[in-house]
Each structure stands twice: as structure tokens, then as C-alpha cells.
Amino acid sequence: xxxxxxxxxxxxxxxxxxxxxxxxxxxxxxxxxxxxxxxxxxxxxxxxxxxxxxxxxxxxxxxxxxxxxxxxxxxxxxxxxxxxxxxxxxxxxxxxxxxxxxxxxxxxxxxxxxxxxxxxxxxxxxxxxxxxxxxxxxxxxxxxxxxxxxxxxxxxxxxxxxxxxxxxxxxxxxxxxxxxxxxxxxxxxxxxxxxxxxxxxxxxxxxxxxxxxxxxxxxxxxxxxxxxxxxxxxxxxxxxxxxxxxxxxxxxxxxxxxxxxxxxxxxxxxxxxxxxxxxxxxxxxxxxxxxxxxxxxxxxxxxxxxxxxxxxxxxxxxxxxxxxxxxxxxxxxxxxxxxxxxx
Numbered sequence: 001x002x003x004x005x006x007x008x009x010x011x012x013x014x015x016x017x018x019x020x021x022x023x024x025x026x027x028x029x030x031x032x033x034x035x036x037x038x039x040x041x042x043x044x045x046x047x048x049x050x051x052x053x054x055x056x057x058x059x060x061x062x063x064x065x066x067x068x069x070x071x072x073x074x075x076x077x078x079x080x081x082x083x084x085x086x087x088x089x090x091x092x093x094x095x096x097x098x099x100x101x102x103x104x105x106x107x108x109x110x111x112x113x114x115x116x117x118x119x120x121x122x123x124x125x126x127x128x129x130x131x132x133x134x135x136x137x138x139x140x141x142x143x144x145x146x147x148x149x150x151x152x153x154x155x156x157x158x159x160x161x162x163x164x165x166x167x168x169x170x171x172x173x174x175x176x177x178x179x180x181x182x183x184x185x186x187x188x189x190x191x192x193x194x195x196x197x198x199x200x201x202x203x204x205x206x207x208x209x210x211x212x213x214x215x216x217x218x219x220x221x222x223x224x225x226x227x228x229x230x231x232x233x234x235x236x237x238x239x240x241x242x243x244x245x246x247x248x249x250x251x252x253x254x255x256x257x258x259x260x261x262x263x264x265x266x267x268x269x270x271x272x273x274x275x276x277x278x279x280x281x282x283x284x285x286x287x288x289x290x291x292x293x294x295x296x297x298x299x300x301x302x303x304x305x306x307x308x309x310x311x312x313x314x315x316x317x318x319x320x321x322x323x324x325x326x327x328x329x330x331x332x333x334x335x336x337x338x339x340x341x342x343x
Contacts, residue, residue, distance in 0.1 A: 103301055106292070142327070145224065146315050154227035155210045158234055161308060165199050175199075178206045179234065185209075213238060219268035222277040224314070228284055231312040236288075242267070244291075248283040249274055278314040285309040286321030 148154050162179030173182050177198050185193040185201070188209050213233040217226045233241040239261040249270050250257035257270065274280045288309060292298065310327040317325055 106298070106301070142311050142313070143315055145227065145312055148223050148227045150223065151211065151214055151226065151230075152207065154214070154223065154230050155207050157227060157312070158210065158231055159206070161231075161311075162234070167195075167199075177201055180206065180209055188212075210234070216242065216263040217268075219265070219272070221272050225271065225277050225281060228281045228312045231308075232284065232288060235308075244284055244287050245271060245280075248280055248287055251283055251287075252276070252280050278316070279318055279320065282313050282317055282320045282324065285313045285324055289321060289323050 144157055144160075148157060159178055165177040166175060168174040172195055175182060175195060175198060177185075178201070180188075180198070180201070182193055182195065182198050185198050189197075210230070214226060214230050216238060217229045220226050220229065229241055229245060232244060235241075242263045243259045243261045245263070246257050246259040246261075246267055249255075249267075250259070252274050253270070271280070289302075289306060292305060293302065306323050307327055310324050313324055319325070
């Protein structure tokens with residue numbers, strides 16, 4: 001029995017060490033769990049079922065807002081491209097080759113068309129592919145604008161500058177009738193239009209087409225203001241027309257206005273608040289001329305553009321724009337190559 005006792009003592013020590021090791025391992029694991037619990041407690045408090053639902057809603061709304069923004073931007077970009085293509089066609093209609101080339105160079109210089117389209121125009125000029133398209137007769141008196149009472153009157157006055165079927169001998173698809181291109185007619189009809197349909201458009205269809213330019217200005221109460229808006233929208237696109245009217249209202253009212261190019265209820269109310277609509281119209285014409293005057297090609301076609309803007313300005317000017325005052329009231333407006341906007 002005495003010989004077995006040392007062996008038993010060794011086994012007891014071994015067992016005691018193992019128990020001690022197990023206890024320490026257990027304590028370490030408890031501490032690790034406490035640390036993990038402390039680290040994750042703020043996450044658990046934050047990501048409750050309620051907060052998770054709120055966050056999901058916020059992300060969903062943000063995603064919808066971003067999607068709507070890019071969708072609106074894409075639609076706006078398409079509208080701008082369409083307006084720019086129509087503007088290019090107008091600038092080569094009714095002018096000889098030299099004038100057409102100068103007009104297109106003017107578009108690229110002033111930024112009325114974007115950089116990529118401007119590069120295409122420059123390439124066309126290098127290839128000598130600018131077509132000649134004859135024009136029609138413009139109004140003979142500035143007093144016609146003062147007589148505008150209805151939207152039909154405004155459209156008739158604009159059509160006096162856009163009148164007639166003009167076939168492009170180089171590319172028939174770029175022909176116009178009353179200033180309407182084949183592509184624009186296709187958009188209006190919702191299908192691909194033919195050249196014969198363009199050529200034979202009834203007057204009622206033409207007027208209905210031009211009423212789309214007046215749609216944003218439906219809330220403007222003064223007929224001559226709507227007519228001036230229509231003229232500028234047809235010439236340079238709805239977006240630029242709205243921006244110019246917003247800037248003009250800011251200048252006349254001496255009030256800060258955000259010129260965003262959107263003719264919403266606030267902008268319409270702003271325009272209607274101008275007590276002197278004639279001054280507003282004259283300021284619009286002046287701002288338009290000032291924007292275009294910075295081009296090196298202004299000396300070639302500036303007089304024709306001033307005549308058209310004068311035809312959509314009040315008879316009695318208030319001295320806002322010296323260029324408008326240089327055009328006699330009863331002087332007939334020339335046609336053909338001297339007026340690139342009379343198309």
C-alpha cells in the first residue's frame with residue numbers, strides 16, 4: 001500500500017491541474033463573450049425592427065428620387081437635342097451657301113448647340129455639304145404684333161416667318177413645311193411621316209403643332225407676351241425661351257429669380273406680376289440679341305435677327321435696347337439670305 005501512494009498522488013495532481021486549466025479556459029471564454037457583447041450592443045440598439053424599417057423606407061425613397069432625376073434628365077436631354085437639330089435646319093433655310101455657313105458657325109461659337117453636335121457641324125462645313133434652301137416672305141409691318149389678341153394671331157405672325165414648303169435638294173428628309181421638319185412631324189404623329197405628308201399638311205395641323213410651344217405659357221395672361229414667348233421658343237427652343245423670360249422678369253422687377261428654364265406656376269405668376277408687359281417683352285428681345293451678339297458671325301446675319309425680334313416687340317420702345325430702335329416701324333422686312341431666322 002505504501003508503494004502505491006506516490007502514484008495516486010501524481011494522478012490527483014494531474015487531475016487537479018486539468019481542472020484548473022478548464023476553469024481558466026472557461027473564464028477566458030466568458031471574458032471573450034462579454035467583449036463581443038459590448039462591441040455589438042450599439043449595433044443591436046441601432047438596428048431594431050423599427051429603425052430597420054425606417055432605414056429601408058429612406059433607401060427606397062432615395063432610390064426612387066435618383067431614378068426620377070435621371071429619367072427627367074434623359075427626357076430633357078432628348079428634348080434639347082431635338083430643338084438643336086431643328087434650329088440647325090432653320091439656320092440654313094432661305095440663305096445662300098456663304099450665309100448658311102456663317103449661320104452654322106455662329107451656332108457652334110455661341111454654344112446654342114452642344115459640343116458634339118457642334119463638331120458635326122464643323123465637319124459638315126469642311127466637307128462643303130451645307131445645303132441651300134429658299135425662304136418665304138416675312139411680315140411687312142411691326143404693327144402686326146401690337147394687334148395680337150389670341151394664340152391664333154400669335155401663330156399666324158410666327159408662320160409669316162416660317163411659311164412655305166422648302167425641299168432640301170441634298171437630303172429630302174431635311175425638308176420643311178411652315179418651319180416643321182420631317183422628324184418633328186413624325187414625333188407629332190407618333191409614327192414615321194412621309195415627305196408627301198409633310199408637303200400636304202393642312203393649316204389646322206400646322207397650327208396645332210405650334211400650339212405645343214404655347215402650352216407652357218398657357219397661364220400667361222397678356223396675349224403679346226405669349227406671342228413673344230412663342231416666337232422665341234420656335235427660334236431657339238422652349239428651354240432657352242423660358243430662361244430668357246425668367247431673366248427678363250428678374251431685370252424688370254429688380255428681384256432675384258432662379259432661371260431654371262421651367263415655366264411652372266411660380267414663373268408664370270412672376271411674369272404676370274410685371275406691371276409693364278411691353279417693357280418685359282422689350283427686355284426679352286434685348287437679352288436675346290445680347291446673347292447672340294457675342295459671336296464673330298454677328299455682322300453677317302445680325303440685322304436680320306434684329307428685324308425679327310423687332311417684329312415681336314412693342315411699337316413704342318422704352319429705350320431698353322438700342323438695336324431694336326434702329327429698325328423703322330413700317331420698313332418691310334427683307335427675305336432670303338439677309339435673314340437667317342426668317343424660316
